[in-house]
Amino acid sequence: MAEIFTAIGLMSGTSMDGIDVAMLETDGEGMVVRRQNLSVPYDPAFRDRLKHGLEDAKAIMKRDERPGSLAGLERDLTLRHADAVRAFLSENNILPDGIDVVGFHGQTVLHRPDEALTVQIGDGALLSREIGIPVVYDMRANDMAHGGQGAPLVPVYHAALTRNLDNPRWPVCFVNIGGISNLTCVGADGAIVAFDSGPGNTLIDQWVEAQAGIPFDQGGRIASEGRVLPALADRYLASPFFTDEKRRSLDRNDFLPPEGGDAELSDGARTLAYVTAAAIFRSAGHLEEMPKTFVICGGGRHNDTIMGDLRNEAERIGAVLLTAEQAGFDGDAMEAEAWAYLAVRSLKGLPLTFPGTTGVEKPVTGGIVAVFDAIGPCSQH
Numbered sequence: 001m002a003e004i005f006t007a008i009g010l011m012s013g014t015s016m017d018g019i020d021v022a023m024l025e026t027d028g029e030g031m032v033v034r035r036q037n038l039s040v041p042y043d044p045a046f047r048d049r050l051k052h053g054l055e056d057a058k059a060i061m062k063r064d065e066r067p068g069s070l071a072g073l074e075r076d077l078t079l080r081h082a083d084a085v086r087a088f089l090s091e092n093n094i095l096p097d098g099i100d101v102v103g104f105h106g107q108t109v110l111h112r113p114d115e116a117l118t119v120q121i122g123d124g125a126l127l128s129r130e131i132g133i134p135v136v137y138d139m140r141a142n143d144m145a146h147g148g149q150g151a152p153l154v155p156v157y158h159a160a161l162t163r164n165l166d167n168p169r170w171p172v173c174f175v176n177i178g179g180i181s182n183l184t185c186v187g188a189d190g191a192i193v194a195f196d197s198g199p200g201n202t203l204i205d206q207w208v209e210a211q212a213g214i215p216f217d218q219g220g221r222i223a224s225e226g227r228v229l230p231a232l233a234d235r236y237l238a239s240p241f242f243t244d245e246k247r248r249s250l251d252r253n254d255f256l257p258p259e260g261g262d263a264e265l266s267d268g269a270r271t272l273a274y275v276t277a278a279a280i281f282r283s284a285g286h287l288e289e290m291p292k293t294f295v296i297c298g299g300g301r302h303n304d305t306i307m308g309d310l311r312n313e314a315e316r317i318g319a320v321l322l323t324a325e326q327a328g329f330d331g332d333a334m335e336a337e338a339w340a341y342l343a344v345r346s347l348k349g350l351p352l353t354f355p356g357t358t359g360v361e362k363p364v365t366g367g368i369v370a371v372f373d374a375i376g377p378c379s380q381h
């Protein structure tokens with residue numbers, strides 16, 4: 001009987017909208033029992049600090065450098081994660097010693113896969129000391145050290161979740177529409193192929209923030225009032241990202257939002273929603289077989305305009321398209337759950353990534369474990 005862990009996962013993603021906390025009971029393999037979760041939004045001032053941090057991170061040449069505001073930001077980000085864990089434990093009447101491990105993603109401030117450089121700020125040792133729970137963090141680095149793209153890491157968790165699906169039409173494709181979108185295709189034989197699929201919400205968020213002073217297009221309503229501008233859409237969909245043979249993982253800044261003069265507010269939002277949906281199917285075209293079932297996760301599933309485009313295309317190709325909830329999951333907690341799952345796999349020395357998920361040369365584990373004051377690598381291959 002494989003050892004079962006109670007794990008918490010912490011995700012602060014590329015949208016920088018807040019900290020997602022989720023708890024699992026899992027053996028890091030096929031046994032997954034999803035438990036409570038919590039989202040703790042960032043206040044606008046801290047979100048601005050994170051955005052400035054991404055600017056400062058452009059000066060990073062080595063992964064342990066913290067130029068500009070990054071050292072102070074990393075400490076404050078870590079302390080906010082500690083507060084989020086304490087809030088979660090208090091809300092659910094759980095003591096720290098009831099948790100075996102915390103998987104801590106931190107905040108990606110830089111991602112240059114072609115330079116084998118990815119930086120997630122977040123001080124795992126500080127977090128472990130603050131909450132009194134062992135922490136696994138920095139889980140992307142070992143994949144890159146072995147030739148991988150360093151992302152996406154959620155696919156092995158998506159694959160575990162397919163065991164909960166009731167006789168789906170295979171292949172099943174989980175799609176995360178976060179700031180960046182990524183997909184995980186799972187075959188009936190359990191084979192996993194995954195990669196980033198293009199811009200997710202990040203262009204829409206930046207567009208409506210710059211043009212209307214709001215953080216995102218609630219329900220995709222602004223987009224619903226506009227029309228797709230073909231020339232603007234092609235500016236994104238013509239990117240070699242979609243045609244290159246090699247699948248690459250993306251940095252938040254690999255695609256930039258339109259300038260103010262490029263479109264009216266609603267036409268810009270509509271066009272970017274169209275791009276987000278079209279990018280998913282263009283990238284899915286690199287799969288050996290087009291999925292028969294799509295499970296949509298991430299905040300983008302709340303954008304009805306994106307979802308309308310996705311449903312139309314799924315219907316055209318004869319595929320089933322479900323939200324995570326329709327498939328029995330929680331599309332907002334998915335990534336935090338994955339980091340709980342990955343933390344257990346890391347402790348057990350199990351692979352986090354595979355040639356089919358990041359292009360890594362062989363299945364490798366990853367992560368650094370911090371146990372209060374002591375830190376050391378989980379078994380790295």
Ligand SMILES: Nc1ncnc2c1ncn2[C@@H]1O[C@H](COP(=O)(O)OP(=O)(O)OP(=O)(O)O)[C@@H](O)[C@H]1O
Pocket residue numbers: 012013014015016017176177178179180181200201202204205215216217218219220297298299300302303304335
């Ligand atoms: N009600 C809503 N209507 C429209 N869009 C929404 C809504 N709620 C969230 N979103 C979108 O989802 C985004 C957050 O999604 P999510 O939390 O999945 O991103 P993330 O995890 O930060 O990104 P990534 O997966 O790239 O790291 C928001 O920035 C917004 O664009």
Ligand SMILES: CC(=O)N[C@H]1[C@@H]2OC[C@@H](O2)[C@@H](O)[C@@H]1O[C@H](C)C(=O)O
Pocket residue numbers: 013014108111118150151152153154155176178179180181182196249250335
């Ligand atoms: C470097 C980095 O943080 N990449 C993120 C980003 O956000 C979505 C997509 O690009 C995904 O590849 C990844 O995060 C998810 C959690 C992952 O690693 O699976």
